[in-house]
Amino acid sequence: MNRRRKQSLFRWVVLVVLGVFFLLPLYAMLEFTTRGADGRTAEVWKTLVDWGQIQEDYPDLSTGIIYSLEQAALTAVLMLVLLVPTMVWVRLRLPWLRRPMEFLCLLPLTIPAIVLVVGLAPVYAWVTYLISGSSLWLTFAYVILVLPFAYRALDAGLAAIDVKTLSEAARSLGAGWGTVLWRVVLPNIRSAVLSAAFLSVALVLGEFTIASLLNRENLQVAINLLGKSSATISVAVSLVSLVLAFVLLFALSFVGGRRRSKEVS
Amino acid sequence: MTGVEVALAGLRRTFGTVHALDGLDLTLAPGELVALLGPSGCGKTTALRVLAGLEDADAGTVTVGGKDLTRVSANKRNMGMVFQAYSLFPHLTAVENVAFGLRLRKISGAERTKRANEALELVGLTAQSGRYPHEMSGGQQQRVALARALAIRPAVLLLDEPLSALDAKVRVQLRDEIRRIQLEVGTTTLFVTHDQEEALAVADRVGVMRAGNLEQIGPPEEVYSRPATAFVAEFVGLSNRLPGVVAAGGTVEVLGQQLPLAQSDATTPGAEVTAYVRPEAVEVAVDSTSEATVASSAFLGSSSRVTVTMPGGELITAQVPSSQVSQLAPGTAVRVTFARTPVAVS
Numbered sequence: 039m040n041r042r043r044k045q046s047l048f049r050w051v052v053l054v055v056l057g058v059f060f061l062l063p064l065y066a067m068l069e070f071t072t073r074g075a076d077g078r079t080a081e082v083w084k085t086l087v088d089w090g091q092i093q094e095d096y097p098d099l100s101t102g103i104i105y106s107l108e109q110a111a112l113t114a115v116l117m118l119v120l121l122v123p124t125m126v127w128v129r130l131r132l133p134w135l136r137r138p139m140e141f142l143c144l145l146p147l148t149i150p151a152i153v154l155v156v157g158l159a160p161v162y163a164w165v166t167y168l169i170s171g172s173s174l175w176l177t178f179a180y181v182i183l184v185l186p187f188a189y190r191a192l193d194a195g196l197a198a199i200d201v202k203t204l205s206e207a208a209r210s211l212g213a214g215w216g217t218v219l220w221r222v223v224l225p226n227i228r229s230a231v232l233s234a235a236f237l238s239v240a241l242v243l244g245e246f247t248i249a250s251l252l253n254r255e256n257l258q259v260a261i262n263l264l265g266k267s268s269a270t271i272s273v274a275v276s277l278v279s280l281v282l283a284f285v286l287l288f289a290l291s292f293v294g295g296r297r298r299s300k301e302v303s
Numbered sequence: 304m305t306g307v308e309v310a311l312a313g314l315r316r317t318f319g320t321v322h323a324l325d326g327l328d329l330t331l332a333p334g335e336l337v338a339l340l341g342p343s344g345c346g347k348t349t350a351l352r353v354l355a356g357l358e359d360a361d362a363g364t365v366t367v368g369g370k371d372l373t374r375v376s377a378n379k380r381n382m383g384m385v386f387q388a389y390s391l392f393p394h395l396t397a398v399e400n401v402a403f404g405l406r407l408r409k410i411s412g413a414e415r416t417k418r419a420n421e422a423l424e425l426v427g428l429t430a431q432s433g434r435y436p437h438e439m440s441g442g443q444q445q446r447v448a449l450a451r452a453l454a455i456r457p458a459v460l461l462l463d464e465p466l467s468a469l470d471a472k473v474r475v476q477l478r479d480e481i482r483r484i485q486l487e488v489g490t491t492t493l494f495v496t497h498d499q500e501e502a503l504a505v506a507d508r509v510g511v512m513r514a515g516n517l518e519q520i521g522p523p524e525e526v527y528s529r530p531a532t533a534f535v536a537e538f539v540g541l542s543n544r545l546p547g548v549v550a551a552g553g554t555v556e557v558l559g560q561q562l563p564l565a566q567s568d569a570t571t572p573g574a575e576v577t578a579y580v581r582p583e584a585v586e587v588a589v590d591s592t593s594e595a596t597v598a599s600s601a602f603l604g605s606s607s608r609v610t611v612t613m614p615g616g617e618l619i620t621a622q623v624p625s626s627q628v629s630q631l632a633p634g635t636a637v638r639v640t641f642a643r644t645p646v647a648v649s
Contacts, residue, residue, distance in 0.1 A: 200388055206357050207390040207448075209377040211404035211455060221403075225394040 071274040102260025105173045110242040113180040114235040143189035151247035173254040188234040195230020236290045306334035306491035307368030314363035323349040325515030336492040338506035346515040383452025387464040391436040398432040404455035422454035442473040460492040529565040533649030536579035547578035565645035576648040585621035590638035597635045
């Protein structure tokens with residue numbers, strides 16, 4: 039009993055220390071954005087919830103936000119389209135390829151963004167020259183960037199079901215490969231797909247290095263730019279994007295938690 | 304529904320250096336249930352998977368109802384399959400699982416539900432139709448898998464060790480039920496198992512496989528009582544390996560007794576062989592003048608297994624009614640005789 043109480047006390051201490059560590063900077067940001075010439079003002083936040091106002095006053099920010107959302111959505115979709123069928127196929131037909139594929143997918147984690155940029159710069163120079171300089175082309179670089187996280191999430195999901203037996207059962211019942219993937223595999227790795235997508239979105243929304251060094255536009259580049267002219271609004275936007283990432287991660291743990299409780303019952 | 308004929312001809316399949324199938328020929332008569340029996344790695348599961356289209360054969364043909372299916376992919380073969388591992392789709396209820404194959408066949412809603420419920424009724428699970436796989440026991444899951452395989456009215460039913468993940472009592476129950484249902488629907492069925500009791504209990508014919516080919520195929524009684532080879536004698540049922548000498552007239556002399564030979568193409572008279580004698584063909588009687596003594600006994604319920612040490616040092620296992628075993632305490636002098644049932648030799 040005594041030991042249990044000690045443990046719970048320890049838990050609370052850890053929670054409070056970490057809470058202060060994480061929340062204090064956020065609070066400081068909030069405090070900063072509400073500073074006015076005389077006392078508190080919600081001026082910045084009023085601007086932020088008014089999309090028309092943002093477009094008018096901070097055009098760079100509004101394009102940055104749109105690009106980032108588009109990049110996030112495209113990255114998540116492209117990553118899933120690329121990774122899910124490949125991983126299922128490797129599990130079913132080319133099991134010897136699993137190790138090399140895992141290595142390949144985790145590789146971007148070990149390469150610093152700056153090194154990636156050095157490699158990507160000439161490629162994107164050609165893309166700009168041949169097609170266009172749109173910031174949406176960054177999607178392809180981002181797919182590589184999110185591979186390690188997405189791979190891990192999907193791999194855990196696929197490991198939790200017997201892909202081979204389920205797909206063989208579906209095939210014996212008359213299902214083609216498309217049906218196997220869409221109607222049998224996907225519904226059973228739904229939470230893994232969701233976490234992979236959430237992680238990708240969170241990562242893309244927070245990406246700065248590649249976009250900035252390749253002279254493209256996204257949310258973080260816009261925030262950085264804005265920080266030089268309008269500090270309060272840039273801090274407010276940073277706060278929003280941080281909170282959004284938190285919400286995504288919370289949603290992710292909720293998805294994972296629900297799956298676990300379902301498995302137990 | 305009536306079954307169709309299934310013919311596997313000259314099937315070969317190699318994994319690396321292992322010949323999983325080595326020119327296998329097997330024909331199933333319409334509506335017949337054939338059990339393939341053998342130790343692990345003998346190729347029985349490969350044979351079933353080649354028939355299902357889940358594995359390609361290096362050579363040979365698969366013919367079902369006169370149609371050559373060798374190059375047809377698994378999803379176009381119309382075969383129902385029950386797997387060793389639990390194979391129900393976790394995100395679908397029992398009835399949705401059963402309806403899955405019907406849906407792919409574009410059968411309309413009402414008809415689909417009707418047929419799915421009929422299939423569930425066949426396996427006695429109507430009450431569980433709304434349950435998810437994780438809410439059902441292993442036995443129930445395998446029943447639903449059987450219903451799912453039968454609902455599509457397959458040309459052939461394939462059972463890949465469907466009972467091996469279940470506990471003993473459920474296994475016997477479901478085994479008998481599979482046979483009942485198979486007789487009812489009349490689908491030609493291939494049943495793969497490593498459990499000889501299972502094979503002997505349900506099959507019209509039992510095929511014993513070894514190293515990618517059939518060692519013997521025939522009705523259960525024949526495989527059991529007249530094993531074609533020493534391998535079959537040893538694999539199907541327990542056998543005592545005893546030295547014998549082939550005598551004239553299709554008999555073999557084992558420990559001073561003449562016993563009929565199981566194989567017709569037996570070795571020449573006078574040859575020294577190993578004879579395989581079933582424990583139930585060994586009779587043990589108390590005889591104080593005998594030099595053979597009881598070494599040990601094991602109680603198995605209605606019968607018991609008694610091991611006797613012969614004067615020459617050989618150990619012989621006999622199966623006796625448990626009512627007699629009280630007289631056969633270890634050390635008791637006994638006389639051993641053999642019933643005149645055919646024995647295999649090698």
